[in-house]
Amino acid sequence: MIRIENVTKQYKGSARPALNSVSLDIEKGDFVFLVGTSGSGKSSLMRLMLREDVPTSGSVHVLGENLVGIPSRRIPYFRRRLGVVFQDFRLLPNKTVAQNVAFSLEVIGKSQGFIQEAVPDVLRLVGLDGKADRLPSELSGGEQQRVALARAIVNKPALLLADEPTGNLDPATSQDIMALIERINLNGTTVVMATHDRGIVDRLKKRVVELKHGEIIRDEVGGTY
Amino acid sequence: MKYIISEIRQGIFRNVSMVISVVLVTFISLTFVGAASLLQMQIGQMKTYWYDRAQVAIYMCSDVSPADACPQGEASDDLKAAVEAKLQSDTLSAYVEKFYFENHEQAYATFQEQFKDNAVAKYVTKNQLNETFWVKLNDARDSKIITESFTGVAGVEEVRDQRSYLDQIFSILNAASLAAIGIAVLMLFSAALLISTTIRLSAFSRRRELGIMRLVGASNFYIQLPFILEGVVAATIGSILAGGAVLAIVQFFVQGYLAQSLPFTSFVGLADGLLVVPILIGAAILLSAAASGLAIRRYLRI
Numbered sequence: 001m002i003r004i005e006n007v008t009k010q011y012k013g014s015a016r017p018a019l020n021s022v023s024l025d026i027e028k029g030d031f032v033f034l035v036g037t038s039g040s041g042k043s044s045l046m047r048l049m050l051r052e053d054v055p056t057s058g059s060v061h062v063l064g065e066n067l068v069g070i071p072s073r074r075i076p077y078f079r080r081r082l083g084v085v086f087q088d089f090r091l092l093p094n095k096t097v098a099q100n101v102a103f104s105l106e107v108i109g110k111s112q113g114f115i116q117e118a119v120p121d122v123l124r125l126v127g128l129d130g131k132a133d134r135l136p137s138e139l140s141g142g143e144q145q146r147v148a149l150a151r152a153i154v155n156k157p158a159l160l161l162a163d164e165p166t167g168n169l170d171p172a173t174s175q176d177i178m179a180l181i182e183r184i185n186l187n188g189t190t191v192v193m194a195t196h197d198r199g200i201v202d203r204l205k206k207r208v209v210e211l212k213h214g215e216i217i218r219d220e221v222g223g224t225y
Numbered sequence: 226m227k228y229i230i231s232e233i234r235q236g237i238f239r240n241v242s243m244v245i246s247v248v249l250v251t252f253i254s255l256t257f258v259g260a261a262s263l264l265q266m267q268i269g270q271m272k273t274y275w276y277d278r279a280q281v282a283i284y285m286c287s288d289v290s291p292a293d294a295c296p297q298g299e300a301s302d303d304l305k306a307a308v309e310a311k312l313q314s315d316t317l318s319a320y321v322e323k324f325y326f327e328n329h330e331q332a333y334a335t336f337q338e339q340f341k342d343n344a345v346a347k348y349v350t351k352n353q354l355n356e357t358f359w360v361k362l363n364d365a366r367d368s369k370i371i372t373e374s375f376t377g378v379a380g381v382e383e384v385r386d387q388r389s390y391l392d393q394i395f396s397i398l399n400a401a402s403l404a405a406i407g408i409a410v411l412m413l414f415s416a417a418l419l420i421s422t423t424i425r426l427s428a429f430s431r432r433r434e435l436g437i438m439r440l441v442g443a444s445n446f447y448i449q450l451p452f453i454l455e456g457v458v459a460a461t462i463g464s465i466l467a468g469g470a471v472l473a474i475v476q477f478f479v480q481g482y483l484a485q486s487l488p489f490t491s492f493v494g495l496a497d498g499l500l501v502v503p504i505l506i507g508a509a510i511l512l513s514a515a516a517s518g519l520a521i522r523r524y525l526r527i
Contacts, residue, residue: 025404076444077442081442107441107442107443108446
């Protein structure tokens, strides 16, 4: 599913590499927490898996694609096969909940018929039925993140990348979101989640990969923060 | 499709003043292009018209001719007969459609007619004006044959192709149309820059949306199409206005004014104008698509 080998990422103008010879294997159906302090390299690793960036050296394979050599016109097609959520939700402020979710289907050319079926389904799945016509500004943070999750999974992706999805949410709301992500994982979607949230990691007892100064210092199944 | 149309509409209304300036600049520059191409057509038309009527003049020696060309003074009847015989000879008659002889009296009458209101008409005498063989050729381009056959012949002062006078007029008109094209190219260049700036602004104001589109896997084509079409729509409106202006120039200025005041010249008509309009629109579409395509490229880098 994901295979990262000897990846080093050196940003221009910084003395120490953001990632230093990192290797990581993630199997289909896994649920992996990436933990570590700010600047430990979590975000750099997420960016590489999303092909927002390429490593300075080493190889990155995700969903069977070699992300180092992939031609740029194929990148959109690669991204259609995975879902992403972020700390800041990244919703379109002038579109309603349903339009935000439908947007990700429209841009990849799904038919209106398919969209009209899939959007209410996925909104029900994330617990937002009845709020389809609201604007993001009219929703709470937890609800906005549910919209983002709905948008990420409406394509039924094999992989969900979540970059601190609970970073802006209070503990109770975070638990709801995590329950949702666990459900998505149980349906067979591989989940890679970068987080600072000690409580969540300790409670879920999943595989934990800890980064420090750009190196993996711990990779433990059923671990805690 | 619905999405793309609504995106274009939003894009155009978002920076309406920039879009208006794109429309105006393409409008004015393409009007110049259109006017210049009409002028070229006009030159072509006048060339065929006037070259057809141009004659070669064989000026015979007169009393006042310079001595180096006419050492024997006024051309005698024998010399005139020799020129006439040569024009009727087998070698030349193939090229000559017709010719006629103009004697001193006729030349004087024509001169008085042409310079009726000019003081010079009072001082000119009959003998100062050359007797002339006016030669009309089957093909005006063959004038060299006549020039070469009669230059230096005894009794001939000078052989002159009327086309040489016309060429001066045409070269002035040609320079004018080239200047118009030069201005047009400069303005089209600024139009292209303006389009790319407009599109860049438009993309900048939508960069969050663009980021999200890239994230959910929209293809580059899908992302850039609304922007390119936004530029194309603005430029097309400008080019349609320019087409209208060109047709108006033809209809009201050329046909309505010039053709009335100069009835013996043939001018470009609406048919020629209609030929120019699709060229203008096509040029606008190509130019704006290229300019906005290049401008949006920066935002597509993944």
